[in-house]
Amino acid sequence: MNILHELQSRFAAALADLTDNPEPFAAMVRPSQDGKFGDFQANCAMPMAKQNGVNPRELALKICERLNVSDLVEPPEVAGPGFINLQLKDDFLLAEVQRSFSDERLGVARVNTPKDIVLDFSSPNVAKPMHVGHLRSSVIGDALQRTLKFLGHRVISDNHTGDWGTQFGMIIYGYKNFVDSAAYEKDPVAELARLYRLVNSLSEYHSAVSGLPGLEERLKAAKSELLFNEGNADPADKKAKKALKKQRSEVQSLESKIEGQRAKIASVESDPELKALADAHPGIARSARDETARLHAGDPENLRLWKEFVPECVESLNRVYERLDVHFDKTLGESAYQPLLSDVVADLKAKGLAKESDGAICVFIPGNAAPFIVQKADGAFTYATTDLATVQFRVREFDANSMLYVVDARQSEHFKLLFETVRLWLGVEVELVHVSFGTVMGDDRKPFKTRSGDTVGLESLLDEAVSKAREIVASNDDSKTDEDGRPTPELDESTRDEISQIVGIGGIKYADLHHNRESDYVFDWDKMLAKTGDTATYMQYAYARIQGIFRRGEVDVEALRQHDTPILIEEPAERSLVLKLLRFEEALDAMASEYRPNILTQYLFELAGELTTFYDRCPVLKAEEERVRTSRLKLIDFAGRVIRQGLDLLGIQVCDRM
């Protein structure tokens, strides 16, 4: 049961006579911030009183009279200007905890009206190896997938991979000109990745060489303009000051751009072999684009290569997903929608939504300066076209009434235009949500960009996390001693390996999930792999301690669950733990309604905190009375199951020993 929702609906009923629109006021019931104000509080009396011009405290008392909550809470108290404080009855908590304890779903109900959701996440380019930037979408998307499914929604997760873009032209060009056949035989994906990097760096070299003089020109002009303005600026003129500042940052950005271009040039020219290749392929960028165009036009040779490459690339992605324990119901890449695109554009034109502008076919959405380009001047379709076709396909094929896109916030404008265009074009009732997330920044506070050459590959990140976890697991286990202080490690090598996987990968996922997804955050190895504080490890450890108690006490957990001794609430720490356990559904509902995994991580962290405090205050195996011992065993069993289930919904595993 979602206790919060239950209280809100009781309030809605009580408020029906007092206002025309009780819902928003009922929603003002919320968990108390401070235990001294009870478990929940209702804040609706003040704004309602204002609206009706009456005394808020009197209104609060009136609301309390009409309120039918005596089965749930102690008599409500009115405090301060008109807060209504609610304290749950212990009898209610006991009945509820008993019911939830015996429930396989831990008391969490399924939603009444399941949605048909297509959840679009991860969506990497298949031709490039995944790097840390792909982590957020994968991890957030997977947590949403697991949670929404658990709550009873019909979810189709779809990895909308980039398998049809310009990067394939580069690979095809690279393959035709530079392939090392032996290397390709041995490890095709590694060789394709090398070819991609090679073609990319050669074309960047040429573009840097041709672009550099222009940039230097611009820098020179900007500098002299700045110098002139600095000399003439009136310090009192704010506008001029602002303009100056802008010019300075312009100069700075030009300088760093030039530096980058020079670095690209130097990296090629310092290597005679590369330089020779660059000289031999002056038009490489254009040629690569031509290969893409030929692929799209159905050229048999390029199509054959593409068909050969894609499965290899997808296979290599799947290895990473396997390690991350992230799985998709569908992997429908962009290529799947190609046959539909010309019809999409024709239909948009026929409905008067798309028109030609500067040679391109565009949809113009009022209020937006940028057009939504569905066909380029050269006739090629864009990802806008593909995304439109994809929406239509998902509505038709999957009966989707909700589509969630777990994509970087930088694409918000694209989604705004996409969603508006869909509404005008299809006119169907479908919920479209850009579940956006912030940029991962480097420690220089600038967006974490993958510089060619030294990208932090996702796989090496995972390796690093696991090996760090391995050290900690080993040192912790080695420090275990018996009563006489003799070392008693209990984990063999392969168990240590397993635990390191679970702890390492879990740590990485948690580091990402516990941020509010919309914030940018600073990528930090140490924090990502930290094992203390608000981390996955903290909860995994709490879980392992519970299992340790069962082992030490030789508790038959199955029998315990059937045992008819009731759960008791006698200590404050017990009540506090019980209440937290009963609010699991509330946390899941909140997470699902806003698509924010950090709501669940926060809940689990608080739960684990309640649990470890409970350990300190309340002996379990050493409890003096049998009924207390059994009750506490049941409590920690319940807590362990909630932690395991909660972590599982985040895609994080647990282990019995650590």
Add this chain to the structure above:
RNA sequence: GCGCCCGUAGCUCAGCUGGAUAGAGCAGCGGACUUCUAAUCCGCAGGUCAGGGGUUCGAAUCCCUUCGGGCGUACCA
């Protein structure tokens, strides 16, 4: 130029449609291991919620404005 986002403790971040004294983690300081696993617990210290104005009984939260930062902005995805 236009648009979107952000600015909260030394650091990294929470803070739900406005609610009672702004919260965590890390780092710092002081306690707790003859232990149900110290990957822990308990306590202390640390904040003009970027600045200013407004709306309100009440603002970190809503509106305006200044400053500082990030991102996007017509044929890459």
